[in-house]
Structure formats: C-alpha cells, structure tokens
Amino acid sequence: xEDGQAISRLKRGDIGGLDFLVTRYQIKAIRTAFLIxxxxxxxxxxxxxxxxxxxxxxxxxxxxxxxxxxxxxxxVNAALNGIExxxxxxxxxxxxxxxxFEILLMDAASVEEQVEFTQCKHEIMxxxxxxxxxxxxxxxxxxxxxxxxxxxxxxLGAAPGTVKWxxxxxxxxxxxxxxxxxxxx
Amino acid sequence: xxxxxxxxxxxxVARDYVPDNINLQPAIAAKIEKGKGxxxxxxxxxxxNKKVFAIGTLMIIAIAMIWMVPWFLERGNIFSIREVTPQSxxxxxxxxxxxxxxxxTVDQLMAEADLVVxxxxxxxxxxxxxxxxxxxxxxxxTEIGSKVDELAFSxxxxxxxxxxxxxxxxxxxxxxxxxxxxxxxxxxSEMSDDPLYNVGEEYILFLVDISGxxxxxxxxxxxxxxxxPSGRYRIDGKNVSSYAENVDSVQLPATLGxxxxxxxxxxxx
Numbered sequence: 001x002e003d004g005q006a007i008s009r010l011k012r013g014d015i016g017g018l019d020f021l022v023t024r025y026q027i028k029a030i031r032t033a034f035l036i037x038x039x040x041x042x043x044x045x046x047x048x049x050x051x052x053x054x055x056x057x058x059x060x061x062x063x064x065x066x067x068x069x070x071x072x073x074x075x076v077n078a079a080l081n082g083i084e085x086x087x088x089x090x091x092x093x094x095x096x097x098x099x100x101f102e103i104l105l106m107d108a109a110s111v112e113e114q115v116e117f118t119q120c121k122h123e124i125m126x127x128x129x130x131x132x133x134x135x136x137x138x139x140x141x142x143x144x145x146x147x148x149x150x151x152x153x154x155x156l157g158a159a160p161g162t163v164k165w166x167x168x169x170x171x172x173x174x175x176x177x178x179x180x181x182x183x184x185x
Numbered sequence: 186x187x188x189x190x191x192x193x194x195x196x197x198v199a200r201d202y203v204p205d206n207i208n209l210q211p212a213i214a215a216k217i218e219k220g221k222g223x224x225x226x227x228x229x230x231x232x233x234n235k236k237v238f239a240i241g242t243l244m245i246i247a248i249a250m251i252w253m254v255p256w257f258l259e260r261g262n263i264f265s266i267r268e269v270t271p272q273s274x275x276x277x278x279x280x281x282x283x284x285x286x287x288x289x290t291v292d293q294l295m296a297e298a299d300l301v302v303x304x305x306x307x308x309x310x311x312x313x314x315x316x317x318x319x320x321x322x323x324x325x326x327t328e329i330g331s332k333v334d335e336l337a338f339s340x341x342x343x344x345x346x347x348x349x350x351x352x353x354x355x356x357x358x359x360x361x362x363x364x365x366x367x368x369x370x371x372x373x374s375e376m377s378d379d380p381l382y383n384v385g386e387e388y389i390l391f392l393v394d395i396s397g398x399x400x401x402x403x404x405x406x407x408x409x410x411x412x413x414p415s416g417r418y419r420i421d422g423k424n425v426s427s428y429a430e431n432v433d434s435v436q437l438p439a440t441l442g443x444x445x446x447x448x449x450x451x452x453x454x
Contacts, residue, residue, distance in 0.1 A: 015214075018213070019210055022209055022210050022213060023208075023210070026207065026208070026209045026210075027203065027205060027207065030203045030207060030209070031195075031196060031199035031200070031203045034199050034202055034203050035195060035198070035199050040202055040203065043203065044207070044209060044212070047209060048209055048212050048213050048216055049216070051209065051213045052213060052216045052217055055213075055217055060289055060290070060435050061435060062290055062292075062435060062436070065435075065436045066436075069436070070436055120194075121194075121197060121198045121201065124194070124195075124198050125198060128198075140195070143191045143192060143195055144192050144195040144196070144199075146192060
C-alpha cells in the first residue's frame with residue numbers, strides 16, 4: 001500500500017489507513033522529535049499528538065501530495081512547541097555552537113572504528129545539548145531530514161537568508177577547522 | 186559533504202535512545218478515542234463533523250437574516266454611502282474575522298469561485314461606509330430607539346491579465362471589509378488575513394460574484410470578493426503565497442506554475 005492509498009482509506013473512515021502511516025513513519029518521527037527535544041517521553045508524546053492531528057484533519061489533506069514531508073514538518077514544529085513550553089528560551093552562541101556540532105558530525109561520518117564511532121556518538125549528543133531548540137531543529141532538518149533551506153525557513157518561521165547565513169558560515173569555518181582537527185589525529 | 190552518511194550518523198545517535206521496536210499505535214488509538222468521547226468510527230465522526238458544520242452554517246445564515254430584517258423593512262433609507270481613499274500613513278487597526286467558506290485547496294476554491302483570474306491592482310482601494318440603522322428594543326420587545334452602525338468596505342479595481350475560470354471584463358472591482366472612515370482618514374482598518382490591496386500588486390484571485398448583494402454591494406454594479414483568504418494568492422516573480430492563516434495540514438502551491446497547473450487540471454475535468 002502507498003501513502004496516498006492509506007490516506008484515501010483513512011478519509012473513508014478506515015482506521016487501517018492510519019495504522020499503516022504510523023507503522024511506516026513512527027520511528028523516524030520519534031527520532032526527529034528526540035533529536036530536537038532530547039526527551040524520549042516528550043518525543044513520543046509529540047509524535048502521538050501529530051498523528052492524532054493527522055487523523056482529525058485528514059479530510060483536508062490532498063492525497064496526491066507527499067505525506068512524509070508534511071508529517072516531518074509537523075513533528076519539527078510540535079517538538080519545538082513542546083520544548084519551548086519547558087525551556088527558558090535562552091539562545092546560546094548562534095554560530096560557534098553549530099560549527100562545533102557540525103565538525104563532530106563530519107568526524108563521526110568519517111570514522112570507521114566502532115569504538116571510536118561510539119565515542120563520537122556520545123560527543124554528538126553532548127554537543128546537541130549545547131544548542132538551542134531552534135538550532136537543533138536547523139541541524140535535524142538539514143542533516144537528518146535532508147530538507148532544503150527554503151523548507152527549513154518556512155518551518156522555523158525565519159527568513160530564508162537567516163537559515164542560509166547560519167549554515168554557510170558554519171560550513172566555511174568547518175572546512176578550515178576540519179583540516180586542523182584531522183591533522184592532529 | 187556526504188549527506189547520507191551524516192543522516193545515518195544522526196540516526197545511529199538517536200537509535201541509542203529510540204529503539205526500532207517502539208509502537209505508538211495503541212497510544213494514538215487511545216488518544217483518538219479519548220478525544221471523541223465515544224467509540225464511534227472515524228467515518229461516523231466525519232459525518233458528525235459535517236452535521237455540526239451544517240448546523241453552524243445555518244445558524245450563521247439565520248443570524249444574518251435576522252440582522253437583515255430591518256433592511257427589508259426600511260429599504261431605501263438605512264444605507265448611505267460615502268467614499269474616501271484610504272491613507273497609506275497613519276494608524277492601522279487590524280481585525281480578525283471568521284469566514285463562512287472553509288475552502289483551502291485549489292480544488293475546493295475552484296468549486297466555490299465564480300471567477301478565477303490573474304490580475305494586477307490598477308487603482309487604490311476606495312472606501313465606502315455603509316450605515317446600517319437597527320432598532321433598540323426593551324425587554325418586552327418594544328422599540329425604544331435606534332442605533333446606526335457603520336461598516337467600512339473598500340473596492341479595488343484590478344486589471345485582469347488572464348482568466349482561468351468564468352467570464353471576466355478587462356477590469357474588475359473586488360470588495361474587501363475595512364478601509365478608512367471619513368471621520369478619521371489617517372486611520373485604516375483592515376482584516377488580518379485580507380489586508381487592503383496596494384497598487385501594482387499582482388494576484389491570482391478566486392472570486393465570488395456579489396453583484397447586487399444588499400449589504401456588500403448596495404450601490405449596484407459588478408462586484409466581487411475573494412472566496413476566503415485561501416483564495417488570494419500574491420504573485421512574487423515565479424513564487425506565489427496564499428493569505429490563508431494557520432494552514433499546516435495541506436501543502437499549498439508555492440510557485441505560479443504549480444498553482445496554474447492545479448487550476449488548469451481542475452478546469453479540464
């Protein structure tokens with residue numbers, strides 16, 4: 001069954017359509033929410049609520065449209081809303097923390113030894129925690145969901161230029177720093 | 186930068202905390218049931234929603250008809266119209282309105298629109314103030330006086346560059362709620378999701394013909410209004426953006442090509 005068929009079934013009142021969509025996307029959706037919230041329970045709660053909303057609003061959804069981008073956008077938004085209720089909203093240094101995180105991410109991607117990779121994963125988690133929710137949302141959308149900068153700007157309610165500037169500045173610095181980090185190893 | 190590798194790394198990081206064997210289905214089903222308050226099936230829920238919507242619409246129509254009774258009784262002396270051009274400078278009051286039409290998608294808008302055009306604002310909006318006199322009653326229902334309410338409507342002339350559906354003249358007039366009252370020409374009121382048009386702006390508009398409407402077009406002549414803010418797409422180069430607010434359940438066309446393709450697809454059915 002394809003997403004469009006599942007949505008059509010759901011529109012006709014067949015709950016099996018929702019079961020299909022939940023089974024297909026729940027893990028990626030929870031991981032997306034978790035990478036932003038750093039809270040397993042909140043992540044699961046966010047995804048549950050998003051699927052409930054899908055169920056409630058399914059009559060308005062055009063089944064010819066791809067479902068996954070819509071779902072993941074909703075998850076990112078809901079995760080941000082969820083965490084903003086519990087955080088004080090303080091923003092850490094915008095550029096430097098994202099740069100540090102991207103360096104770690106690139107290093108982890110190039111690691112072949114399992115032990116070293118495990119250490120990298122831990123460092124990534126620690127680095128992610130240093131970012132603000134909105135910064136984590138940028139990272140998750142760009143590197144996990146593979147969204148375009150335009151789509152990211154729409155989700156975050158920021159100007160496309162802001163997102164572009166943030167990522168470009170980090171990448172330029174990254175190229176320089178990556179060379180020095182690797183030469184030290 | 187190898188994006189797939191990086192995505193995999195993040196997936197591996199998250200996997201340590203979110204294993205593959207999680208199943209949210211029971212929790213989601215429970216939340217849906219709790220939200221419904223009964224054990225009805227989604228199909229039945231949809232029917233109930235439609236019934237609630239229909240009853241709500243009927244109530245709105247009934248209230249509107251009650252409001253219109255004095256007009257039918259006193260036709261000819263309850264409306265007077267004055268014109269003033271809204272000022273670009275000064276204070277602005279933004280109001281929020283509920284729209285009767287719930288259309289969101291292009292198909293839904295096409296189904297409700299009498300005319301669909303690409304058009305450019307050629308003349309600044311002109312505001313007319315419709316004065317509505319209504320009686321004040323005491324608790325026994327005896328008329329003890331009257332009150333006059335002012336409604337500001339603005340009419341904007343568009344030059345039509347393309348007609349997708351319906352028959353259009355080269356120039357059309359589109360009505361909006363809001364504008365500047367003559368008493369305070371430096372103050373502009375407008376709806377949050379249907380702000381007043383500015384000369385030079387280009388749109389694709391899904392319009393309803395309101396010519397002859399006793400409240401919105403008492404002066405006669407051909408007049409249109411948008412179906413709702415979803416039916417107002419601003420053209421910015423190759424991109425378009427709808428004025429619909431808080432619509433995150435539907436992916437709306439983002440480019441002119443995409444919007445025109447959806448319109449044409451509908452008209453070719």
